[in-house]
Amino acid sequence: MPLRSDPLDRLAIPDGTTVEERDLVTAGDVVIGGQSTVEFGVRGRGVVAGERVTFGGDIEAEADCRLDMWCDVAGNVLVGEDAYIGERTHIGGQLMVSGDLDIGDDVDIDRGFEANGWIVIRNPMPTITFFFVYLSHLLRIGEEEAAQSAANELLGDEEEEGTDASDADTDASDADTDAEDDESTDEAEGPRPLVIPRGATVSDDAWRVSTPATVGDGCRIHGNLRAADLDVGEDNNVFGSLRAKGDITVGEGTRIHGDVTTRKGTVRIAPGAEVLGDVACEDLSLHDDAAVDGAIRARGEMSIVREFARELE
Structure with a gap:
């Protein structure tokens, strides 16, 4: 089911983010909405990109890296833990993964790939996968209302929501409690993520967003x-x-x-x-x-x- 709206509705550049030579560098995670263009390379703890995101350089992720379908990376993709590569993605350099690799159909990697863990080649469900990654990041940064709204849109219509109102209230209450715990935990564990909304353009010339x-x-x-x-x-x-x-x-x-x-x-x-x-x-x-x-x-x-x-x- 395609998402009708992007829950990541603003450009958020966290403390200490820098542009070094041709790389965008941040200490936390990098989350990029679909159909965006990032003309820099990207370096962060983890990297998550929606469908049809274009990168102008390398991707270096200390933890996991998840690229949805039709992404295009001009350089190498270096991943410290696990990687998910959606179908029809193109990587102009090498793909090096320290953990497990989950890779979709018809992925084009110009200079080959290597993974130290399991390698699974299959036809994934990129939009659903990216949706749940979005939800986890929203809860980590304390955006529980946006997460609840996005979950309601995916999981059922208004009539079903009315039938299960009591359960929804309980779940919402639990989500609020969990989100508060996640936010405090996130603050203790490390920096907030760099968020680039859907349809953005990021380059040496301009960072352009409609949000x-x-x-x-x-x-x-x-x-x-x-x-x-x-x-x-x-x-x-x-x-x-x-x-x-x-x-x-x-x-x-x-x-x-x-x-x-x-x-x-x-x-x-x-x-x-x-x-x-x-x-x-x-x-x-x-x-x-x-x-x-x-x-x-x-x-x-x-x-x-x-x-x-x-x-x-």
């Missing part, structure tokens, strides 16, 4: 950021401009090497932040310890503030 976007702290990002709303955290270096339809927040100590532009929203610039370009917006809230090197154009209200509270959704 809101959040950048954590201490990141080094190459490329212009384009999103519905943008919240950029503290102590980041963004080598590109910021553009959004709605609000943009630039966190404390962050440096933007480009313009900051929004059509209808408010731009908020924190103390110690620096914009090496122009700022154009509806309303502007600028801390008096922030710096803008270019021109400032605010169609509405412009205020210089001494106190700054970062607004998070």
Whole structure:
């Protein structure tokens, strides 16, 4: 059953994410929605990609790697544990798997593959598999409502849900409890995942999504950021401009090497932040310890503030 909506509805770049040469590097997992293009190589703890995702370099996963059908990887795929490769996927280099390999029909690997564990070649159900991987990641990051909604969409219609209302309430309560436990466990175990929504384009030129976007702290990002709303955290270096339809927040100590532009929203610039370009917006809230090197154009209200509270959704 195809998914009618992607439960991963925002670009989320976790703390410490960097672009090193031609690789996108993060300490946690990487989750990429279907029909996206990532022109970088990817390095993370685990890598999960939906159908028809294109990678412009190597994939290096310390743990598992799961690629859905019709994916295209320009370089090598190196996996520290188990790998799942969906049917009709193309890998331009080698596939090296330290654990088990589950591989679909008609997979094209230019330079061969090697696995230290079991090798299973079969015709998989990529959408269903990717769906349950999505659910596990949603619960790990505390998005229990999105997980419940996606599960209801897959498992039954409204009438069946009404018949089993009491069971659903019990399950939802259990899911809430489990999600809280998973979230606290996830915080204790390691960093949050890097999430790229469906249909995104990520490259040296631009990160383009139609959803809101959040950048954590201490990141080094190459490329212009384009999103519905943008919240950029503290102590980041963004080598590109910021553009959004709605609000943009630039966190404390962050440096933007480009313009900051929004059509209808408010731009908020924190103390110690620096914009090496122009700022154009509806309303502007600028801390008096922030710096803008270019021109400032605010169609509405412009205020210089001494106190700054970062607004998070």
